[in-house]
Amino acid sequence: MKQLTFIILIVCALLMLKAAADLPDWADPASPASTHLSPDFLEQGYVETATPNIVTVVLADYRSYDTMFEAVVVFAAALIVMVILRHTPRKRGKTILYRPKREGRDTILQGAAQLIIPVMQIFALYVVGHGHYSPGGGFQGGVIFGASFILIALCFNLRFAIQRFREQGVLVCVAGGVLLYAAIGAICQVMGYNFLGYTGLASILGASDVMARSYGILAVEVGVGITVMSVMVSLYYDLASSGDLDEGL
Amino acid sequence: MDELFHYIIAKYNYWASLVLLFIGLYGMIAKNNLMKKIIGMVIFQTAILLFFVSIGAKRGASVPIIKFTADKQPLLEATAYANPLPHVLILTAIVVGVATLGVALAILQKIQRVHGTIEEDEILEDQRS
Amino acid sequence: MMDQAPILIIIIPLFAALFLTLVGPLGPRFAYGLLITGLVGSLGCSLLSLGLVLDGNQAVQYRLGDWPPPLGIELVIDHLSGVVLVLIAGCALLTAIYSLRTAEQDNPDRLNHYYALFSLLVTGLLGMAASGDVFNIYVLLEISALSSYGLLARGQGPAYFATFKYLIVGTIGACFYLLGVGYLYIMTGSLNIADMAAILSQPELQESVSVRIGFTLIILGVWIKMALFPLHAWMPNAYSKAGTTTACLIAPLMTKVSVYIMLRMMFTLFSADYVFSAIVWSPYVIYLASAAAVIGMIAALAQRDLRKMLTFIIVAEIGYMTGGAWIATASGFIGATYHILADGLMTLCLFMAVGAIIYRTGETSMAAMRNIFQKMPVTAVIFVIGAASIIGVPPTCGFFSKWYLIQGAAEAEAWVFVAALLIASLVAAIIFFRLLEIAFFGDLDTTGASGDHGHSHQPVATLRAEAPLSMLIPMVITAASVIILGLYTKEVVNYFISWSVPLGI
Structure with missing residues (x-):
C-alpha cells in the first residue's frame, strides 16, 4: 500500500x-500576474488611500472582505480548540504535569522576561500602527503581542499568565476584534x-474620502490585531495544558 | 539540454515547491503516526505558500511600498514594485494554515486521551476491540 | 436598503456567531433564540435577493468596499446561487429549530459555543454560494470546513479519530483547490470569476497545459470535498458518529454546496466548450459517477447502522449529480441542479426523522425501526416520504430530478449512467422496503440479538412516544416541501434553473 502510494x-x-x-x-515582468x-x-x-504600503x-x-473572514478563521480556530479540549469533565484524580516540578525561582529567566516583555509589547503596538508605512499590520503585531503572553507562561507558569489575562477576557478579545472589524463594515453600510x-x-471622522480610507484600514488592522493576539494566547492556554488550564508546559 | 538548464534555472520556484508539495502529500497519506501526518500537512501547506509567493516576484522591482522622490512626490510606477496581490493571498493562507494546525493538534490530544496512542494501526485495533 | 440584501445574508449569521460566543451566562434558551433570529434574518435576506434577481432576470452584483470588480471582491447572485442560498438558509433554519432538544442533549456544557460554530458553518456555506471571487471561495471553504471539524468532534469517543481523518482529507482537498487557483492566477493574473472567465476564453489559454492542470486540481479538490466515489472513504465514519444536530446540518448541506462549487467552476469559470471539448476525460467521469451511484447504494444496503446507511446514500446521490453535470446536455444540467435542491431537502428529511427516532428509542441500528408506526406515527410517515423521494416515487421531488437526469443521459446516449440510475433506484427501494418490513413485522435477527439483553420490547413497543413538537414542526415543513417542490417542478425549472443552463450544451 505504501509502495503504491509512493509510485502514484x-x-x-x-x-x-x-x-x-x-x-x-521566475520574476518575469511580462507574466500575466504582473501585468493584469x-x-x-x-x-x-497610494492615490486612493494615502497609504504607501x-x-x-x-x-x-481592496480585499478587506477576505481579511475579515481570515480573522473569522482564527476566531473559529480558537473557539473549536476550546470546544474540543475544555469540556472534559474532571474525573482524573491526579493532575498530569507537563514539565518536571521546579524548585525555587528561576531568577535569570524571570528577570530577563520582565525586561523583555514590555519592550515586546510596545514593539507589537508599533508594528500594528506602522503597518501603513512599513511591513507590518494587524497579524504581525498581534502575533508579537500574543507571544509576549506566551513568554510569561513559559518563564513563570501557566497559572501566573492566566491570572494576568483570564480566559473569559481572552474570549471577549477573540470575539471583540472580529466584532470591531465587522462593525466598521456595518457602520459604512x-x-x-x-x-x-x-x-x-x-x-x-470629518476627513476627506482618501484619509477616511486610511483611517478605516488602521481601524480594521487594530481589530485583526486584537483577535490574533488573543487567539494565540487562547490556543496556547488550551493546547499547553490539554484544556485543563492548570500547570501548562 | 539547453531547455533543461533553462527549466532548472528559470523555473526553480515551481519545481522546488512542487517537490516539497509531494513530500508533504506523501507524509500525509503514507505515515502511520498521526503527528507525522500533521507535519506532512504543514509541509504541504507551506509548499503551496511558497508557490504562491514566488508569483509575486518581479525582476528589477523592490518591495511594494511606495517610495518618495526628493521633493516628496510619490513614485507611482508599477514596474518599480513587486506584485502585492500574492503577498496578500498568502498572508490569508498562512492564517488559515495556522488555524487548521491548531485544530488538528487539539483533536490529536483528544485522540491520545481516548485511545492512549497516536499510531494509526493501534487506534484501529483499539476501535475494533 | 434592498440593495444591501446580498451582503446581509452572510453578515447576519456572522454577527450571530460573534454574539453567541459572548452570551454564555445568559443561558441556553437565549442562545437558541439568538441563533434562530440570525438564521431567520439570513433567510429573509436571501429571499429578498432572489426576488431582486427575478425582478431583473439578471445577476445581482454587490461590490464590497465599493471597489469595481476585478480589483475588489464582488458577490454575484444569479438564479442558481439565489436558489442555493435560499436552500442553505432554509435548511439551516429548520435544523436550528429542530435542535432545541438534541443540541442540549449532545452539549450539556458550552451550548452557546456549539451554536456559534453552527452559525459560522452556515456563514461559510452562504458565503461560498454568493461569492464571485475564487480566492474568497477558498477562505469561506476553510471556515465551513474548520467549523464542521469542530462540530463533528463533539461526538463520542471514536468521533475524534474519524474527524481527524476528515481534517487530513479535507485539508488535502482545500489545498488542491488553492493550488489550482494559483495555477489559474499565474496564467490569468486575476481572481474575479467573471474576469478570469473572459481571459480564459482566449484561444491560447484554451490550449495551455497549465490551465488544464489548474482545472484538474480545482475539480479534484472539490471532488474530495464532496466525497465522490473513490474519494469518499472519510465521509461515512465522520458523519455517522456525529451528534444528531450536527449530522442534520452537515450531511445535507456540505456536499451540496461542493456540488454547487463544481458547477460554478465548470460552467462559469470555464465554459461548457472547454469542459467537454478541450478536456478529454469527461466520458470517464460519467463512469465514475455511475460507479458512485451503484456502489454507494449497495454499500448502504450492507449497513445496519441507520445513519451510516444514509451517509452511503449521500455518496450515491453525489454520483447522480456529478453524472448529471458531466453528461453535457441541458436536461442533465437541469437534473443535476434540481437534484441539489431535492437532495438537500430529502436528506434533511431523512436525517431529521432518523434523529428523532434515535432520540426516542436510543438505538442507532435498524432495530430502532421496530413498531415505529405505532410508536411515532408522524415521524414514520415523514420517514416514508423521504424514502419515497430517494427511491423516486412520483409526487415527490426525487422522482422529477431522476426523470431529468435519465432524460439527459438518454439524449447523450450515456447508457451506463441510465443503467446506474435505475439500478441505484432499485437498490434504494430494497433498502427502504426492508426497513418498512422491520417497522411492521419486526426484524427476526435483531429480535434474537437484543433478546440477550433481556429488553422486554413487547410492552415498550406499543407505547406511543411521538417526537417533541420542536422536532415535529421542522420535520413536517421539510416533508411538505419535498412534496411541494415535486408538484411545482415545472415552475421551479422554468423560473430558476433554466436561466442558468450554460451556453453551448
Missing part, C-alpha cells in the same frame, strides 16, 4: 514537474455605502 505520487509529481515548463519564468491587476493596485493604491492597502481595503466601503467613515 512519483508519477503525479513527474507529470506536474514536466508541465511546470509551461509556466512563465497588480499595476492598478500599485498605481492607484500597498500590501496593507490590498489586504485591508449605515452611512449609505456598501459593506466595508470606508468612504462612509468620512463624514463621521
Whole structure:
C-alpha cells in the first residue's frame, strides 16, 4: 500500500514537474500576474488611500472582505480548540504535569522576561500602527503581542499568565476584534455605502474620502490585531495544558 | 539540454515547491503516526505558500511600498514594485494554515486521551476491540 | 436598503456567531433564540435577493468596499446561487429549530459555543454560494470546513479519530483547490470569476497545459470535498458518529454546496466548450459517477447502522449529480441542479426523522425501526416520504430530478449512467422496503440479538412516544416541501434553473 502510494505520487509529481515548463519564468515582468491587476493596485493604491504600503492597502481595503473572514478563521480556530479540549469533565484524580516540578525561582529567566516583555509589547503596538508605512499590520503585531503572553507562561507558569489575562477576557478579545472589524463594515453600510466601503467613515471622522480610507484600514488592522493576539494566547492556554488550564508546559 | 538548464534555472520556484508539495502529500497519506501526518500537512501547506509567493516576484522591482522622490512626490510606477496581490493571498493562507494546525493538534490530544496512542494501526485495533 | 440584501445574508449569521460566543451566562434558551433570529434574518435576506434577481432576470452584483470588480471582491447572485442560498438558509433554519432538544442533549456544557460554530458553518456555506471571487471561495471553504471539524468532534469517543481523518482529507482537498487557483492566477493574473472567465476564453489559454492542470486540481479538490466515489472513504465514519444536530446540518448541506462549487467552476469559470471539448476525460467521469451511484447504494444496503446507511446514500446521490453535470446536455444540467435542491431537502428529511427516532428509542441500528408506526406515527410517515423521494416515487421531488437526469443521459446516449440510475433506484427501494418490513413485522435477527439483553420490547413497543413538537414542526415543513417542490417542478425549472443552463450544451 505504501509502495503504491509512493509510485502514484512519483508519477503525479513527474507529470506536474514536466508541465511546470509551461509556466512563465521566475520574476518575469511580462507574466500575466504582473501585468493584469497588480499595476492598478500599485498605481492607484497610494492615490486612493494615502497609504504607501500597498500590501496593507490590498489586504485591508481592496480585499478587506477576505481579511475579515481570515480573522473569522482564527476566531473559529480558537473557539473549536476550546470546544474540543475544555469540556472534559474532571474525573482524573491526579493532575498530569507537563514539565518536571521546579524548585525555587528561576531568577535569570524571570528577570530577563520582565525586561523583555514590555519592550515586546510596545514593539507589537508599533508594528500594528506602522503597518501603513512599513511591513507590518494587524497579524504581525498581534502575533508579537500574543507571544509576549506566551513568554510569561513559559518563564513563570501557566497559572501566573492566566491570572494576568483570564480566559473569559481572552474570549471577549477573540470575539471583540472580529466584532470591531465587522462593525466598521456595518457602520459604512449605515452611512449609505456598501459593506466595508470606508468612504462612509468620512463624514463621521470629518476627513476627506482618501484619509477616511486610511483611517478605516488602521481601524480594521487594530481589530485583526486584537483577535490574533488573543487567539494565540487562547490556543496556547488550551493546547499547553490539554484544556485543563492548570500547570501548562 | 539547453531547455533543461533553462527549466532548472528559470523555473526553480515551481519545481522546488512542487517537490516539497509531494513530500508533504506523501507524509500525509503514507505515515502511520498521526503527528507525522500533521507535519506532512504543514509541509504541504507551506509548499503551496511558497508557490504562491514566488508569483509575486518581479525582476528589477523592490518591495511594494511606495517610495518618495526628493521633493516628496510619490513614485507611482508599477514596474518599480513587486506584485502585492500574492503577498496578500498568502498572508490569508498562512492564517488559515495556522488555524487548521491548531485544530488538528487539539483533536490529536483528544485522540491520545481516548485511545492512549497516536499510531494509526493501534487506534484501529483499539476501535475494533 | 434592498440593495444591501446580498451582503446581509452572510453578515447576519456572522454577527450571530460573534454574539453567541459572548452570551454564555445568559443561558441556553437565549442562545437558541439568538441563533434562530440570525438564521431567520439570513433567510429573509436571501429571499429578498432572489426576488431582486427575478425582478431583473439578471445577476445581482454587490461590490464590497465599493471597489469595481476585478480589483475588489464582488458577490454575484444569479438564479442558481439565489436558489442555493435560499436552500442553505432554509435548511439551516429548520435544523436550528429542530435542535432545541438534541443540541442540549449532545452539549450539556458550552451550548452557546456549539451554536456559534453552527452559525459560522452556515456563514461559510452562504458565503461560498454568493461569492464571485475564487480566492474568497477558498477562505469561506476553510471556515465551513474548520467549523464542521469542530462540530463533528463533539461526538463520542471514536468521533475524534474519524474527524481527524476528515481534517487530513479535507485539508488535502482545500489545498488542491488553492493550488489550482494559483495555477489559474499565474496564467490569468486575476481572481474575479467573471474576469478570469473572459481571459480564459482566449484561444491560447484554451490550449495551455497549465490551465488544464489548474482545472484538474480545482475539480479534484472539490471532488474530495464532496466525497465522490473513490474519494469518499472519510465521509461515512465522520458523519455517522456525529451528534444528531450536527449530522442534520452537515450531511445535507456540505456536499451540496461542493456540488454547487463544481458547477460554478465548470460552467462559469470555464465554459461548457472547454469542459467537454478541450478536456478529454469527461466520458470517464460519467463512469465514475455511475460507479458512485451503484456502489454507494449497495454499500448502504450492507449497513445496519441507520445513519451510516444514509451517509452511503449521500455518496450515491453525489454520483447522480456529478453524472448529471458531466453528461453535457441541458436536461442533465437541469437534473443535476434540481437534484441539489431535492437532495438537500430529502436528506434533511431523512436525517431529521432518523434523529428523532434515535432520540426516542436510543438505538442507532435498524432495530430502532421496530413498531415505529405505532410508536411515532408522524415521524414514520415523514420517514416514508423521504424514502419515497430517494427511491423516486412520483409526487415527490426525487422522482422529477431522476426523470431529468435519465432524460439527459438518454439524449447523450450515456447508457451506463441510465443503467446506474435505475439500478441505484432499485437498490434504494430494497433498502427502504426492508426497513418498512422491520417497522411492521419486526426484524427476526435483531429480535434474537437484543433478546440477550433481556429488553422486554413487547410492552415498550406499543407505547406511543411521538417526537417533541420542536422536532415535529421542522420535520413536517421539510416533508411538505419535498412534496411541494415535486408538484411545482415545472415552475421551479422554468423560473430558476433554466436561466442558468450554460451556453453551448
